[in-house]
Amino acid sequence: MKGIKGKILKVDLNNQQYEVDEKGDQFYRKYIGGRGFALYYMHKEMNPKVDPLSPENMLVFAGSILVGAQGPAIPRLTVCGKSPLTGSFGESEAGGFWAPELKKAGFDAVVVTGRAEKPVYLWIKDGEVEFRDAGHLWGKVTGEVQESIREEHGDKQIHVAQIGPGGENLVRFGNITNKLGHFNGRCGLGAVMGSKNLKAIAVRGTKNVELADREKVLELNRWTAKEGMQTSQGKRLHKSGTWTTVRSNHEAGALPTRNWNKGQFFGVDKISDESWQESIAREGRGCFACPIRCKRVVEVDNELEVDPAYGGPEYETVGALGSTLEIDSKEIIAKANELCNKHTLDTISTGMTIAFAMECYENGLLTREDCDGLDLKFGNGEAALTLIDKIARREGIGDLLAEGSKRAAEKIGQGAEKYVHQVKGQEVPMHDPRVKTGVGLQYALASYGADHMKAPHDTDFVSEEKHGFKSLKPLGLDKPVDPLSLSDDKVRLFYTLEVYWTLIDILGCCCFGYAPAGPVSLEQLLELIKAVTGDHISLKELMDAAERSIDMARVFNNKIGLTREDDRLADKFFENFADGPLKGTGGIDREEFEQAVELYYRMMGWDPQTLEPERSKLAKMGITWISEDEGEDS
Numbered sequence: 147m148k149g150i151k152g153k154i155l156k157v158d159l160n161n162q163q164y165e166v167d168e169k170g171d172q173f174y175r176k177y178i179g180g181r182g183f184a185l186y187y188m189h190k191e192m193n194p195k196v197d198p199l200s201p202e203n204m205l206v207f208a209g210s211i212l213v214g215a216q217g218p219a220i221p222r223l224t225v226c227g228k229s230p231l232t233g234s235f236g237e238s239e240a241g242g243f244w245a246p247e248l249k250k251a252g253f254d255a256v257v258v259t260g261r262a263e264k265p266v267y268l269w270i271k272d273g274e275v276e277f278r279d280a281g282h283l284w285g286k287v288t289g290e291v292q293e294s295i296r297e298e299h300g301d302k303q304i305h306v307a308q309i310g311p312g313g314e315n316l317v318r319f320g321n322i323t324n325k326l327g328h329f330n331g332r333c334g335l336g337a338v339m340g341s342k343n344l345k346a347i348a349v350r351g352t353k354n355v356e357l358a359d360r361e362k363v364l365e366l367n368r369w370t371a372k373e374g375m376q377t378s379q380g381k382r383l384h385k386s387g388t389w390t391t392v393r394s395n396h397e398a399g400a401l402p403t404r405n406w407n408k409g410q411f412f413g414v415d416k417i418s419d420e421s422w423q424e425s426i427a428r429e430g431r432g433c434f435a436c437p438i439r440c441k442r443v444v445e446v447d448n449e450l451e452v453d454p455a456y457g458g459p460e461y462e463t464v465g466a467l468g469s470t471l472e473i474d475s476k477e478i479i480a481k482a483n484e485l486c487n488k489h490t491l492d493t494i495s496t497g498m499t500i501a502f503a504m505e506c507y508e509n510g511l512l513t514r515e516d517c518d519g520l521d522l523k524f525g526n527g528e529a530a531l532t533l534i535d536k537i538a539r540r541e542g543i544g545d546l547l548a549e550g551s552k553r554a555a556e557k558i559g560q561g562a563e564k565y566v567h568q569v570k571g572q573e574v575p576m577h578d579p580r581v582k583t584g585v586g587l588q589y590a591l592a593s594y595g596a597d598h599m600k601a602p603h604d605t606d607f608v609s610e611e612k613h614g615f616k617s618l619k620p621l622g623l624d625k626p627v628d629p630l631s632l633s634d635d636k637v638r639l640f641y642t643l644e645v646y647w648t649l650i651d652i653l654g655c656c657c658f659g660y661a662p663a664g665p666v667s668l669e670q671l672l673e674l675i676k677a678v679t680g681d682h683i684s685l686k687e688l689m690d691a692a693e694r695s696i697d698m699a700r701v702f703n704n705k706i707g708l709t710r711e712d713d714r715l716a717d718k719f720f721e722n723f724a725d726g727p728l729k730g731t732g733g734i735d736r737e738e739f740e741q742a743v744e745l746y747y748r749m750m751g752w753d754p755q756t757l758e759p760e761r762s763k764l765a766k767m768g769i770t771w772i773s774e775d776e777g778e779d780s
């Protein structure tokens with residue numbers, strides 16, 4: 147098989163040693179990449195019950211069979227481990243340049259175990275691996291670290307996956323960045339990196355990835371740059387990224403505002419797409435070899451001094467650090483985003499945890515003294531900026547909030563849990579399931595806590611004329627489904643879309659490049675896989691690989707002790723909207739939702755009570771070896 151190196155780097159930080167695990171084509175066809183690779187090693191070589199912040203936890207950085215080829219929108223890096231935020235399987239994807247550079251440097255993935263005695267960083271170049279002292283880097287923010295490592299090696303082409311002070315200080319929603327503006331954001335995997343005293347992994351590769359048909363790959367990239375960018379999806383992403391979602395959600399009455407107590411924001415005109423474009427937005431940026439260039443960049447040159455090197459906020463960040471906190475200043479939101487990027491904090495969990503603290507403060511559960519003298523009222527942008535720094539450094543009230551909103555509520559008590567909106571301990575993203583019930587299923591059923599990128603959203607499949615519906619018809623979609631429905635048809639749609647979206651993840655593809663959200667069709671994706679690998683890998687084989695990884699994640703969580711009770715949607719979404727055009731309506735019916743969840747379990751071949759996959763399902767997927775009583779790879 148072309149497109150791969152056939153080598154997985156396994157690093158033991160305890161002894162500062164490494165070995166290379168060489169895998170054949172069968173492994174790559176079966177697991178594809180991303181979480182597929184990670185879960186193979188996590189089941190094979192790790193006890194799922196370990197403390198997430200212990201040396202025994204495993205951290206896997208994985209590309210895929212496609213990553214490294216110069217095709218459109220295939221830059222993705224998946225990082226997996228046991229999450230310190232949820233206590234379950236943790237997974238997060240990032241764009242950028244790091245994963246393609248790792249493959250050029252000779253490896254398809256890096257598996258990290260153990261804990262270094264002192265801070266270190268890994269230096270990987272063209273198949274060579276070194277453990278370097280990182281004492282001089284510890285405590286520095288990400289921009290300083292990237293510059294220092296590049297200067298140390300005299301090479302500005304080095305790509306660095308790293309943590310800032312948030313990861314070092316074990317903030318449970320600390321994340322990992324590459325090239326300062328691309329993030330493995332969710333699940334707190336930056337804290338796992340910090341617990342291992344691993345400051346960074348720097349990679350440099352000078353060897354091209356061997357492709358079966360390089361010209362075909364480049365041809366598809368040229369098509370995307372020219373014709374694909376003329377589609378409505380391509381134009382919107384290139385011009386605005388995800389900023390347009392701010393106004394559309396506000397107009398629908400479903401923009402998270404004031405810690406989800408409202409669905410419309412009085413300051414929307416100041417933080418909508420048009421407002422960003424007219425003021426502090428700068429040129430767009432992109433990821434490795436991708437012509438879409440959907441990353442928005444901002445710059446502020448007043449006293450806040452927002453550096454464009456750190457990119458700019460996407461919709462999730464504008465919602466979490468803007469409307470959710472009732473902050474209507476673009477400059478404050480941009481600065482908050484920059485601080486999170488410097489310190490490596492997940493912007494969704496950061497914003498939601500601060501919103502929780504603000505609601506506690508306004509209801510008397512936290513006093514000004516508790517908050518280090520900060521006036522934590524909604525709308526206080528200066529206080530929010532101060533709090534971000536405190537969280538990253540675990541100073542004062544920041545030490546409590548660095549635990550995440552769920553754990554903070556447990557410590558505060560007094561009924562504080564009613565101000566927390568989370569699933570499995572992970573704060574919910576900025577999409578309201580009351581207007582898209584499939585998103586509710588995503589939140590409840592994702593193995594790694596509330597996530598809005600587990601499947602395409604309902605609104606793409608409400609009509610036969612929708613691009614999403616037409617583009618994914620080959621998956622067996624036969625009729626549109628109402629976005630508010632929880633019918634059998636909705637569950638079937640969700641099941642199909644979840645498997646497909648998981649495929650996109652394990653292939654290392656960006657969802658903004660491929661159907662239904664992007665311009666590249668399913669048929670073109672299959673052509674790309676053939677052009678990269680030289681192998682015909684059927685759609686069925688690919689979908690099986692995706693579903694296999696979903697089964698593997700479920701079994702991993704079952705071994706930890708998660709139950710059906712953990713697949714629970716936040717209470718807020720069973721309540722009616724309090725304002726806007728949907729006022730007095732919208733609350734999801736609990737019984738209907740529970741029935742939909744159970745139907746999903748049965749579609750997956752899992753026992754609806756124990757959530758254990760039937761042995762016949764594991765046999766069908768070729769992974770009976772992951773069960774408790776077998777334990778060996780077949």
